[in-house]
Each structure stands twice: as structure tokens, then as C-alpha cells.
Amino acid sequence: MKIAVVGSGALGGFFGFTFAAQGQQVTLVDVDTERVKAIRKSGLTVSTREGERHASMPITTRTEEVGQVDLVFFSVKSYDTLEAARSLPPLIGDETLVMSIQNGIGNVEKIASVIGEDRVIGGITAHSFQLLTPSHIRYVGGAGHLHIGKINGKNTSRVHEIADILLKGGVQVEVNKGIQDYIWYKLLVNTPINAIAAITRLKNGEMAENEQVHPLMRTVADEALAVAKAEKIRILMTEHPVEVCIPALRAASENKASMLQDIEARRRTEIDAINGAIVERGEKLGIPTPVNRTLTGLVKIIELQYRS
Numbered sequence: 001m002k003i004a005v006v007g008s009g010a011l012g013g014f015f016g017f018t019f020a021a022q023g024q025q026v027t028l029v030d031v032d033t034e035r036v037k038a039i040r041k042s043g044l045t046v047s048t049r050e051g052e053r054h055a056s057m058p059i060t061t062r063t064e065e066v067g068q069v070d071l072v073f074f075s076v077k078s079y080d081t082l083e084a085a086r087s088l089p090p091l092i093g094d095e096t097l098v099m100s101i102q103n104g105i106g107n108v109e110k111i112a113s114v115i116g117e118d119r120v121i122g123g124i125t126a127h128s129f130q131l132l133t134p135s136h137i138r139y140v141g142g143a144g145h146l147h148i149g150k151i152n153g154k155n156t157s158r159v160h161e162i163a164d165i166l167l168k169g170g171v172q173v174e175v176n177k178g179i180q181d182y183i184w185y186k187l188l189v190n191t192p193i194n195a196i197a198a199i200t201r202l203k204n205g206e207m208a209e210n211e212q213v214h215p216l217m218r219t220v221a222d223e224a225l226a227v228a229k230a231e232k233i234r235i236l237m238t239e240h241p242v243e244v245c246i247p248a249l250r251a252a253s254e255n256k257a258s259m260l261q262d263i264e265a266r267r268r269t270e271i272d273a274i275n276g277a278i279v280e281r282g283e284k285l286g287i288p289t290p291v292n293r294t295l296t297g298l299v300k301i302i303e304l305q306y307r308s
Contacts, residue, residue, distance in 0.1 A: 001165065002069040004029055004091050006084055007076035008039070008059060010129035011101060013137045015073055017046050018169040020055060027066045028059035036061055038134035047132070048139040068093035071162060074100045074111065078273035081107045085114040097121055097158060099148060103258065104273025105187055105281075108151050108180075121159060122179040123148035124186040126248070128255060141252045145172045149179035181234040187274065188241045189248070191224045192217035195275045195295040197257035198302065201264075205253025208246050216291070218242045223289040224278045230285045259299070266306040271299045 001024045005016035008028035020026040028044075030036055036059050043056040060066065069091050076084040081102065088098065092115055099121040100108050108122045127142030148163065149155055155175050163173040176182055196216060197207060207213055221241040228235060237244050262269045276296045282289035 001025070001071060001161070003027070003071045003073060004063065004066050004069045005073045005075070006030075006063070006088070006091075007074065007080075008035065009075065010131045010137050011125075012073060012075035013044055013131075014046060014129050014139065015075070015101070015166075015171075016057065017044055017053070017055060017137070018171060019073070019165060020057065021053075022165050022169045024165060026057065027069075028057055029061070029063055029066065030059060031061055032134070033061065035059075035134040042135045045136040046139070047137070063087045063090045066091055069096060070158075072096065072098040074098050075102060077268070078102055078104045078107055078270045079268060081110045082114075085111045088115055092119070095158070097150075097162075099123055099162065101125060101146075101148075102273075103186075103190060103270050105183060105277050106273060108183070112151065117152050118150075118154075120151050121148050121162075122151050122183055124182050126186070126189075128252065128258075130261075140255050145174040147174050147176050147179065147182040149176040149182075151179060153177045153179075178234060181236055184228050184231075184233045185236045187277070188221060188224050188228060188235075188237070189245055190274050191278060191292070192221040192242055193245055193249070194257045194259035195271060195292075195299050196220070198259040198263045198269065198271075199295065199298050201260060203253070203260075204249040204255045204257065208249035208253065214242060214246075217245065219291050220275070220295065221245075223282070223287075223292050226287050227278050227281045227285060227289065230287055231281065263299075263302055268307065269299055269303060271296055271303075275299075 003019050003026045005012045006029045008030040016026050039059045045054045101123045108120050112120045125146045128140035130138045130140050166173045259269045275292045278292045279289045
């Protein structure tokens with residue numbers, strides 16, 4: 001299978017490496033010229049619990065240099081989704097599928113607006129990855145399956161073929177018909193964690209053990225749940241989202257939420273696709289989301305302090 005990985009940061013680089021290790025023809029695509037230079041020079045290194053692996057990986061900044069592929073693995077930051085999607089047409093052939101593994105909601109709809117809904121696979125993962133250098137990725141940890149599925153619910157044999165390749169590469173994958181429910185599942189877990197972590201600078205374990213934080217997390221999640229139910233999303237968790245979050249935070253106690261990592265690195269965050277998305281959807285549905293609105297505003301104020 002010919003595969004282009006658009007967005008070759010920690011997650012994209014890991015999955016691109018995994019596809020290549022299973023004999024697939026993979027080309028990385030990234031607009032970060034420093035990363036492109038590093039991978040061209042040194043290849044890509046992936047560190048996991050089993051040890052360190054290394055491979056040379058072709059990489060470019062231009063989709064035009066890759067040509068048509070069978071699969072686009074799409075993992076850019078949510079705020080770059082539409083611009084990156086507009087670069088996809090040179091990669092698209094008659095049977096090409098685009099698989100989005102991104103944070104937040106609204107990403108698959110933006111991709112579909114450019115290339116059509118029938119081509120788009122949505123997906124989520126609870127596994128975490130960290131860039132140690134532009135060409136060195138470390139698997140941080142996580143739990144559960146990679147969930148994927150076409151956003152129109154019509155999963156084809158090609159979708160299952162992609163899942164089988166990843167399974168052979170050691171990634172537990174589940175193909176789902178209602179993938180939007182899973183995307184919202186991850187949102188309901190991310191919403192009470194990321195913005196609070198970014199503002200308080202608490203690591204995962206510190207959030208789990210700090211009972212002063214838990215009521216705030218619960219209120220944030222309650223607002224998100226109200227919006228999800230109004231959107232007629234099937235709520236996949238039987239417990240309250242915070243009851244799901246706390247064990248996950250404890251399991252990766254030394255990790256930092258991705259939004260906190262962005263703040264510490266003085267990067268733009270994905271707040272608009274997470275807590276900000278709850279605020280935006282709530283406005284349209286007439287559901288008040290004052291705490292998510294406040295957290296979104298605070299994160300943006302922090303960003304402005306270094307982005308200006």
C-alpha cells in the first residue's frame with residue numbers, strides 16, 4: 001500500500017514508522033522544515049518499552065512530490081486542518097482514503113469539505129507520543145484500542161485492510177461504524193483535562209491526586225455532556241467522564257497533557273477544537289457553557305503572552 005503521512009510529528013511519525021515496518025511504501029509530508037531536514041539527515045528513531053528502532057524515511061514538504069496514494073494518514077494540529085486538507089488533491093486517486101487521527105471535533109468535517117465524505121476515515125487513540133528531537137519519537141504510554149471508521153458508517157474492505165496492517169505492527173485496532181461517537185468519547189475525556197492542566201501546570205498524576213481540581217473537572221465535563229446529548233451523540237461511557245479520567249491520569253502519572261506541553265513549548269494550542277468547540281456548539285444549541293468559556297479564554301490569554 002502506498003501511504004502519505006501528512007503531519008509527521010510524534011503521532012504521525014510513529015504510525016508512519018509502523019506502516020513502513022510492515023512493508024508499506026510510506027512518505028512523510030510536513031511543513032516544518034527543521035523536521036524535514038533532521039529526518040532526511042538522520043532518519044526516524046522510535047523509542048518504545050521494547051527498545052529503540054531506527055529507519056530511513058522519505059520526507060517532503062510538498063504533496064505534489066508524492067503523487068497519488070492509497071491512504072493518507074492525516075495528523076496535523078486541529079487549527080491547521082483546513083489548510084492541510086487543501087493540499088491533499090495531488091495525493092488523491094480514485095480509491096484513496098484519508099484517515100484523520102486528531103484531537104477535538106470538527107476535523108473530519110473540514111477534510112470532507114475538500115475531498116468528499118466518502119473518502120474520510122475518522123479515528124481516535126488514547127496512546128501518547130512525545131518528540132524528543134525533530135527526528136526522535138518516544139512512545140509515552142496509554143491504554144485501549146485505536147478506533148477507526150468511515151464517517152459515513154460504510155466501512156469497506158480497504159478500511160479493514162488498514163486495520164490488519166496496523167494489527168500486524170502491534171497496534172490494537174477496532175473498526176467502528178459510529179466513529180463520531182468515539183471522537184466525542186475522546187473529547188469528553190480531553191475536555192476536563194487539557195485546559196485545566198495547561199492553566200495549572202499540573203502533571204497527570206498531580207491532577208489525579210489533587211481533590212481540589214476534581215469538582216472543576218466535573219463541572220467542565222457536565223457542560224460537555226449536555227452539549228453531546230443535545231447533539232444526539234451516543235455516550236459510550238457508563239461512568240461520569242471524570243471517573244474515566246482519574247484512572248487514566250494515574251496510569252500515566254508522570255506525563256503531561258498535550259495542551260500543557262504546548263504551553264510550555266510556547267506553541268499554539270488546540271483549545272478551539274476541544275473546550276472552545278464545546279462553547280461554540282453550546283451557543284448554537286442554546287446550552288450555557290460558562291466554565292468551558294472561561295477556561296478557553298484563559299488558555300488564549302496565556303498564548304497571547306508569548307505569541308505576541
